[in-house]
Amino acid sequence: MEWHFGGWLHGLHPALAWGLLGLVAAVGLGLIALSYQRTLRKLPTRARWGLTMLRTALLAGVLLCLANPVRVEESDREKKSSRKLAVLVDRSASMDAIDNRQETRLGNALRTWRQHIPEAKEKFDQIEYIRFSKKTESLPTLEEAAASNQPGDATHLLDALEQTLSGAPAAIVCLTDGLDTTQKNPSEVTALAQRCGIPLYFVAANNRVRPGEFLNIKEIKSPSQVLRQTRFPAGVIIEAVAARDGEIPVELWSGDQKLSESKLKVRTGWNSIPWTVEVSAEETGPMPLEFRAGSSDRQEFSASTTRVIDKTTVDILYYQGALQWGYRFLLAALQSDPSFKMASILNPALGMKMTAPAQGHAVLNDLPENADDLKSYQIVVLAHAFADQLSAKQQLTLVEYVRAGGGVLFITPDSDASQDFAGTELEEMLPVVFERRSRVSQEDAAARAFQTHMQAIGGARSSDETAFAQGAMSRQEMEPLTPFAALRSSSRARLFAPGPGAPQFSEYAKVLCAKPGAEIIAVHPRDRSPNGSPRVLIARQQFGRGFAAVMTTDLLWRWKLSLPSSARNAETFWQQFMLSLASTPPGQGLRIVRLGESPMLSRPVTVRVEGAANEESPKISATTPRGIALPLIPRGTNTKGAWDVSFTPDQEGRWEITAENGSGDMARISLPVSQHSRTVETVNTPADLEGMRRLAEATGGALIDKESTAFPAPPETRSSERRKTRPLWDESSLLLLLLGFYATELVTRRWYRLL
Template sequence: MFEFFFKYPRSVYTRGHLALLGAWPTWMLVALIVAAAAGLAWLIRARLAQAAPVMQSWRAWVVWGLETLLAAILLVLLWQPAITVAELKPQQNIIAVLVDDSRSMGISEGGITREAQAVKTLEGGVLDGLNRSFQTRLYRVDDVPARIDNLAALRPAAPSTRLGDSLKQLSEETSDLPIGAVVLLSDGDDNSGGIAEDTLNALRARHIPVHTVGFGRERSEHDVELDDAVVAPRALADSRLAARITLHQRGYAGQKIELTVRDVSAGQPKILASRTVTLGAGGNLQVETLMFNIGGAGAKTLEIAAGPLAGEENTANNRLTRVVNVGSEPRRILYVEGEPRWEYKFIRQAEEDDRMVQIASIVRTTENKFYRQGLADLKELADGFPTRPEDLFVYQGLIIGSVNAGYFTPGQQELIRQFVDRRGGGLLMLGGQFALGDGDWNASPLTDLLPTVLPTQAGTFHREADPAHGTTHATAELAPAGVDSIITRLVDDPAANAAKWKKLPYLMDYEDPGIAKPGAAVLANMITPEGRTLPLLITENFGHGRTAIMATGGSWRWQMSSPLGDTAHDLFWQQLLRWLVSDTPGHVAASVPAQMLLDSGAITFTATVGDQQYNPARDAKVEAHILGPSGVSALVEMTPVPDSPGQFQAAWNAPKEGAYLTEITAQRADPATGVFKELGRDVLTFQRMDGVAENFHVEQNRALLEHLSAATGGQYWKPAELGKLAGAIPFSEAGVTVRETKDLWDLPLVFLVLVLLRFAEWWLRRKWGIV
């Protein structure tokens, strides 16, 4: 239809440049158009008095407009409009025909695979059409492009697709060839996360248009697919973790599906959590959270699965795998309490059952006495709160209870800041009569560390006035941000959890913690006796660490006033304190960009190394000891990252599919003896999986194909339209070209417009009754 009106293919217009071939200058054309418009206006105005009364209005100017337009078009035609466009020289250019041969092209739709459809299309005249004007080269593409002699060499079995990488490699390999265009036949299911900008730039630099031909259904009819599952890569033994699962479905709206988390590390898979959820609207992303206990220490492989449901077209995309490194070394928290109070006792009691978190504490029992508990040895905390970094930084978390800010010296307050900011520790401030605003923390140098802007006035702490009757009580409730928080999840089911929070016994006291800062998360609120809603539990990341406020000293009532056996109080405190310390790094903190390597073994280890005071250890010797499947073993020396003191990196390639355990050690030479002493070590896990990515996103990714063609000057084609491909391809600036000039004066559209203008004027005059 386009070519019927416009005479040439669309690509001529998108790639060409308009020109006027007439010998007279362009300004003369403009002047004549203006003159024609003015002359017609003068003529109409002069005859307006003699015209019929109906024309003595805006109608006259409509007629003027139509006639002026007609005159303008005729004048333009006299100047010989044309379009100049680069055109491939016949038989001197190569068209690269790329056929995706990844496993997703083997999916059968309507009794024929996507790849078979592509072959059938090419053999149905497309290749012949191209061959008449160009040379063609056939390639199959998956991770890399590989030239093939004929279409029979295609096997849709490659475990992954990297269209961007393949196109970039093709561009590099054919740099000395006159590639006129690329024709890519694919379902667009790229496993590398999209087409990189440098790939597009490489194609643009050579002006190579990529024409994409999409295969496969753009929408599945019956399928459930897991899009992602986020699980913390590290955890303490026996931790409660959250798996945040994102899924979407087609054709099952309103139906129920079971989500499960299994530990598949051992021979016998073990279900850690399962929950039945109702599927939402088709195509919409749905996020569900499952809570589970990760169990004992070690490298854990988790399988997160949905369904399957009856009639699903693809069940291989119902499962995802994640790895978690479960540590066994207990974390230590320093708890400073300014007065004996029940909250202190019940927090300690809650931690008795958590073998992974230990609390060393100092409580001020009298004006001049302190009592220490949970000591590693008798010297610990013998001089009170630490004054040296190496004494404070042995802890992973710090709790400050009902203690006035003035109790800490300026040096100790700075140490607390460094504990969070530099060391990456967790700080929890509790409410109390000497805490937060009432403890003058609002005027301390640590205000920017806290997740709220503390009230400036005193008197923000309030006790239950009548505990015997409970008539003035403050109650807790879950805040929206706490719905999916691991800290506040007391019951697995989200709705039941919110109800559980509402049923918690009232608090024995509370303190107004002020307003949450931007970036802080209010996980729970409290309703005061006056009906005000105040933040109860607020968390925030600060520097390398994290801070929180629990604005009460009376949560112990959740333990004493709940039925015996109710775990809410203990679970809450265990989860809060684990959150406080779980991510606190050691002297060596190792990481990898992604723990799941799909179809590629390339991985980069990064380690941040700190000395005893957690300052960057620039001169450390850092090594990665890798153990993998089937006896894979390697020792890789890590090198300092320029401009990032204390950071070390190493690139490595995991050769085999399977789980890998990497221990990264850091040593430093003793300046006095020259002997290397260990600074610390860290363990991380990752897994290489091949052939899994092709199971996901199996619907045709038309958006990616359209983006690729649009960004390179090509065009997206449906298989049925490919008959016109051979006509569109010649207009390209790549390869060996010649610039052609094509007349536009004889476009069918021009004549149609001229006729329509005259017809429109006639029709209007007739309608107004003057002809």
């Protein structure tokens, strides 16, 4: 423990500081003695000495405050915290790749790291060794961590780093080639290490082994059938191992016509890249789709077939809570095309029900409470519905109907009515989140009930709807119609693209937001949600095997009335809109999927043919690299429309598997066969040096080589952390004591009438 002067005496030599303080004290004492030697009234000796002592005590306290003494306490215990270094050793199969010097990647990394072990022992108190491939395992020594009888077939590098960071070591060193096979985003590990303040160091496992490359089309996706003159998505997933950063050319062909092409960026190492194309369905019949990846000298392909049909029957059940003028126009638009059959349940708020059954369907007086009664309909439209009109059981029935493959289109331009559906079973299924209703007064509730009542009365006489609407429009100023803002990310948004015949609305409901994963088709051109995003007007999402869609506008009846009587824009829109919602039937186009690892010489290879709609087995054949076709015998599976077939390749090179079903649809896939299985762990994928460097530098670490110092010196404990200081004058008790001395002196002087 030490004593230091502060304030105006801080920094002076102790003798000089004490001398100045003593001089001020002597002068002060002299003045006190003079002040009480002669007074206005004669004082007793005891009183004179008492007052002098009080004034002297007050002076001493003031001098103490001016000197500002500080007590400094040195801690006797060691302030240096225990520093642990975690050393991760990658024991996946890629670390055993041997070069022409008979050195493995692991051996190269160990040789580099052993040169830095003395430095690590000097700067860290403890070293923990951890072996990993898919899982992590703590071991006492480096030799045990490096030893492995059976290397792992995958590298979960980022997972191992996350688990090690949770142990809060002072630093992490990883002996690896940087090839993570999980395809996780490294930014998550970077952010975690930055939050924890733990630097990551890498010893690059890199030798002179010749880097290999690998290209494979893993999966192709296309619908089993689509309508003519519509657009549909077709996609592919490409797996690639690249020796360096670059691009892979990809193409989509239909017969001899190239539909689309692009170049997909790949980084060094393992890549899994999806590519999706919007395809236009033109003429009816089978439409072959073939994806090609890679350059012409080493190109892989996978083909499937999608059938384009001319017409389909769309059965619609229309339920409306309150009669609206738009119903008449929607019904006329759909009835003008024989492909649509619409049954109607009109349930206005007055409590009256009117039904209009469709041909071939049973009469429904209300929404059923059994999902089986809805199976014959492809779409159920809920227009201007109110939450108190649909029982909980009816809503659950709609949910079960959609989950089993049906579709629901919810239409409402009323924000108040939509708020009543917040938190219901129906909202759980829909692609949007409704705004929650705030508390309303009884007067507001009564006004809303009256408005609902009048809405029902206003449309009760359907024969007078058009004349009434036109007369109302001529007698008052109406808000201008608003066009939709279509989103290019949705293939269905083309119906709302700007143009002279684009649909327009007059009223819309405000919903809170779209749910994650929902397909937003159209939004409001100006209005914004509370989160700043455009107000959602039309959205769709998959739910189970079916779909649920929302249209938060009116039925576009004013837009229809604004068009010339001969115009067919509204009819065309409603027909194409309903088809676009239900145009993707369940099922997959005929395709071939490889099962298991990459094909290997003299090892059985199994592929699966999917999308064979009928029960007849498809014809499947394998073509060898020499062009010899070998028939294969398919066997059934537990999945409907899927057949498996196996063969054992006896030649290296590219094999081709072809399948054809009874309808003439064809599919084919290329299978490159090699002597050894080709995976990211076995094709000598080059070490990801740049990826490791970026990760290390972002966390305050570095790539460790043979020459440079691996670790910076441990941070020294600052003097402010080793020494505790406490100012002695800044105490409430001292201040109270000084005030006590001063007050006592004043009272005493008053007593002897010196004041």
